[in-house]
Amino acid sequence: MYEAGIVIRRPIEKDIDSLASLILRFYRFNEEFDPAWALCMEADKAARRVAEEYVKGSQGLTLVASYEEKLVGYVRAVMRENPMLASKMGIITELYVVPSHRRTGVASMLVEHASRELSGMGASYIAAEFPTANYVAERFYKQRRFRPFLSVYLQEV
Amino acid sequence: MGSGREARDWFKISRFLHTFYKGKIEVLPKVPVRGMDDFSIWYTPGVAEASRAIHREPDLSFELTSRWNTIAVVSDGTRVLGLGNVGPEAAYPVMEGKALLFKYLGGVDAVPIVHRKRDLEEFLDLLKALEPSFGGINLEDIESPKCFTLLDRARSELGIPVWHDDQQGTAAATLAGLINAFKLVGKDLKKSRIVLFGAGAANIALYRVLKTYGVPPANMVVLDSKGVLHPDRDDIDKLMISNPHKYKIAVETMGGGLGPSSGLEEALKGADAIVAASRPGPGVIKKEWIASMEQDAIVFAEANPVPEIWPWEAREAGARIVATGRSDFPNQVNNSLIFPSVFRGVLDVRARTITDEMLIAAAEELARYAEEKGLREDYIIPRMEEWEVYPRVAAATAYKAVEQGVARATITYKEELEQARTVIELARRKLEELWKAGLIEEPPEG
Structure with a gap:
């Protein structure tokens, strides 16, 4: 059930603080699942810089969900091209919705809007990246008919 | 207040008497043994007929064995009252005490079981493995948040009532007090x-119950x-x-x-x-x-x-x-007013589970009892020695189980009130008679 009153749009200058907070929350959440996602000491400052970049709109797609003028979620995606492959791929790298607006369809709305935009940019496939142990994300994407596609293995050096 | 000194006194007396009696409960047969021939009835060869009947119809285990009135008091000793994670052996005296309360206040035979299966799945498997022996399971002193998932899953995956007293017992007693206080x-x-200040087992359960x-x-x-x-x-x-x-x-x-x-x-x-x-x-x-x-x-x-x-x-x-929560102050919120009676009720109707609505029915009956006696600012909840409370709460619980369709047997409120009263009084009388007869030894002055 999609929540009435939710607006999906690109972020603007005045969203930077709220977007930075959502970005920080997204990374903090994923930190729970794998030590390789441990945040740096000044993650809050980094989140603001990242938010500024996202608002500029450079190299990728960022969409925010707002409800009554307040940001309640965002999605970040990038296009990935491989000259050897026939198809372009849009990759969702970050997706976050605040707890009070979860289970209301906001995340689905963000993914659907992002998929449409990425398709318009030439993507034939949409993928999503998240820590392997993040069962919340796994459940979310599986329910939306995403399938396992790429395995990434990690080693500490 | 001299509460510290009082507590130390109780510790001393308790240690002395635990040593003297070597624990608090024992298994006592309830059938006559008039001679050695009787063992041909109670044991082989006669007992084979009871086994055959149960093999054909497993639910007969509630009629032909003590299962109908027996529950397990199960703990992994990871969160023992006021002591923390002291381990299963150290939890045993508490479980044994609980078993004593079950018998004395509810006429329920309770078997203490402490174990080393701390892992959630292993704990759950253990409960499932034990299910054929018991009519119900009382979980006790289990760390949070494991206790929540364990209770939820055990309630849905076992066919007998599973209760976590630190959650449901405290929540029900508190709700009864709140109803009358308001x-x-x-x-x-x-x-x-x-x-709700504190988000452990008791208040998380209370939140759900209040909702x-x-x-x-x-x-x-x-x-x-x-x-x-x-x-x-x-x-x-x-x-x-x-x-x-x-x-x-x-x-x-x-x-x-x-x-x-x-x-x-x-x-x-x-x-x-x-x-x-x-x-x-x-x-x-x-x-x-x-x-x-x-x-x-x-x-x-x-x-x-x-x-x-x-x-x-x-x-x-x-x-x-x-x-x-203290007995030496007015208005003691006391689980003991709830758990023996709730199990008395669910065992008597062979309930498959204990729903939140049954818990609320128990709380409302407890509140009603105090209201009938006359509410005062220092009397919003009955005291432990008000014996009529136990069959009343048992009857309310059993009746709600029947009404909700989770009972295997049908009974009216009045029938259960009589039955519970009889079973509880008999349990107490047996203990009193053993004491009077000197079969429970009087401890030396210590």
Whole structure:
């Protein structure tokens, strides 16, 4: 059930603080699942810089969900091209919705809007990246008919 | 108050008597043994017929064996009352004490089982493996948040009632007290603002029960050691993983309309009631915070051995009704008024589960009993020695189980009242007769 009153749009200058907070929350959440996602000491400052970049709109797609003028979620995606492959791929790298607006369809709305935009940019496939142990994300994407596609293995050096 | 010295005295006496009696319960046959021939009935060859019948119809185990009246009191010893993670062996005296209460107050045969299966799945497998021996399972002193998932899954995956007394027993006794406290002050519990301080087993269960009872989540504020459970709290996503029960409360209550970094002081401003199940006091709740509550404030300070605030301090600060977990103060919120009776009721109707509605029925009956006796500010909940309470609560629980279709046997309220009264009185009488006859030895002066 999609929540009435939710607006999906690109972020603007005045969203930077709220977007930075959502970005920080997204990374903090994923930190729970794998030590390789441990945040740096000044993650809050980094989140603001990242938010500024996202608002500029450079190299990728960022969409925010707002409800009554307040940001309640965002999605970040990038296009990935491989000259050897026939198809372009849009990759969702970050997706976050605040707890009070979860289970209301906001995340689905963000993914659907992002998929449409990425398709318009030439993507034939949409993928999503998240820590392997993040069962919340796994459940979310599986329910939306995403399938396992790429395995990434990690080693500490 | 000399509570510290009193406690030390109890420790000393208890240690002496535990040594003298070498534990508290034993297995005593209930059939006559008139001669050796009787063993051909109770054991081989005659017993084979009982086994054959049960093999054909497993539910007959409730009629041909003691299963109908026997429950397991199960603990992994990871959160033993006031002691913490002391391990299964050290939890045994507590489970044995619980078994004594079950028999004496509810006529229920309870078997203490302590074990080393701390892992959730292994614990659950153990319960499933034990199911054929028992008519019910009472979980006890299990660490949080494992206890929540364990109870939820055991309730859905076993065909006998499973109860976690630290959750449901405390929640039911507290609800009974709240019902009467609100009646006395002339407020509607379902329209009042209630603060739950402490987000352990007791208050998380109480939250769920209050919600089922009809209190809107937005009227409640729940706090853990870090403050108000709020969807905008910094650690909220961590909670979603580590304690989904707290997370759910944060989202449902929206922090009771407070800010995400609010503490107890902010939460109590304008509140009608607080139920504290946090850490031993005194001084955990300050007098000035109580003074900021609404008029006729209700304060349940349930920490043991010392409540979060002394009752007289709470009253000096303006609280009208104060309850604690202690027997030496008025209004003791006591699980023992609930669990023996609830199991008496569910065993008598062979219930498959104990629903929250059955728990509420038990609480309402307990409250009703006190109301019939005459509510006072120092009497909102019955005392343990009011014997008629137990069959009354058993009857209310059994009747609700029948009404909800979770009972294997049908019984009326009145029939269960009589049956429960008979079984409980017989259990007590047997113990008293053994004592009078000198078969329970009198301890030496110590």
